[in-house]
Amino acid sequence: MAQPWKIIESIATEEGTLELRQRGEKDFLIMIGPQVLMNSLANRSEIVLGQLGCGHLFNSSAPRVLVGGLGMGFTLRAVLDALPASAQVIVAELNPVVPDWCRGPLAALTGSAASDPRVSVVIGDVAKLIRQNAVSGVENHFDAIVLDLYRGPHAKTDAVRDPLYGMRAIENARSALKPGGVLAVWGENHDEAFVRRLQKAGFKVSTERPGRGGLRHTVFLAQLGPSSKTGK
Incomplete structure (x- = not known):
């Protein structure tokens, strides 16, 4: 039983x-x-999200990464494992109790990822943080933005005004990224309209569905070219 x-x-x-x-x-x-x-x-798609979002940064000098959503910390663990010791990782989480859980009863699941010295947790809306960085100096821009939120892009997403997956939000993410930067997004299902919006904003897009059977979520991987300009 x-x-x-x-x-x-x-x-x-x-x-x-x-x-x-x-x-x-x-x-x-x-x-x-x-x-x-x-x-x-059930964490395979979260782990793949972190690996794909930051795997290109292992040999980078002091990369800067934004993670939206902490959850149990599996995506953060994968992000940290893909990054050098010089990295800076900012995690935006809406509820302050979630970091407490990740540093407490959940810590053993991820090797205390939330307590890693490279990590700073900001209690707040990741969409607002992206907007702020989009209009700030290039020194505040990110090498990768990884969004692991419990609602991913879907067929009913407002194509223009959705604060995370609409066209305006995608343009903000582009402006908050450095040239060659990556936007990695978790989704419960594939959303072709979201892929088209990413492409329209100038990203090269690929998708992965980790696993071989059962419920397989989607990882959207969108990368800017090395000479792409940030800003609007």
């Missing part, structure tokens, strides 16, 4: 109750209301 889930902590949010649940030693869930946001035993 399967062990029952234990609620480790629950927090009221505008979208519902955010909960961390545990069953056994390494089986965790993060939920909001009845929806499962993260399952510690």
Whole structure:
């Protein structure tokens, strides 16, 4: 008989109750209301997202990376493993309890990724952070932006105004990236309209669906050319 889930902590949010649940030693869930946001035993697409988003930076000098969404830290762990010791990684997370979970009961899952000295956690909206960096000096631009949010691009995304996946948001991301920079995005399913918007903004786009069976999520990988200009 399967062990029952234990609620480790629950927090009221505008979208519902955010909960961390545990069953056994390494089986965790993060939920909001009845929806499962993260399952510690289902993380292959998150790991591939981090690997593809930052794999080109291992030999770079002091690369700067923005990660949107912390979750259980699997994407962050993959990002860190792909980067040199000189890297700077900024993680934007909406709820301050999530970094606490990643430094506490979830830490063993990722080798304490959230406590890595290369990591700075900012509590706030990643879309706002991208907009701010898009209009700042080039020294604040990123070599990679990795978005691992529980809602990825989908068929009902507002093609213009969506704050993360609409055309304006994509243009902001382009402006916040250095030449040759990468925008890597997790999605529950493939979204061809999102691919076309990325291409329209000047990105070279590829997609991956990690795994061989069962539910396979999508990783969108969009890269600027080495001479692409940031700014609008």
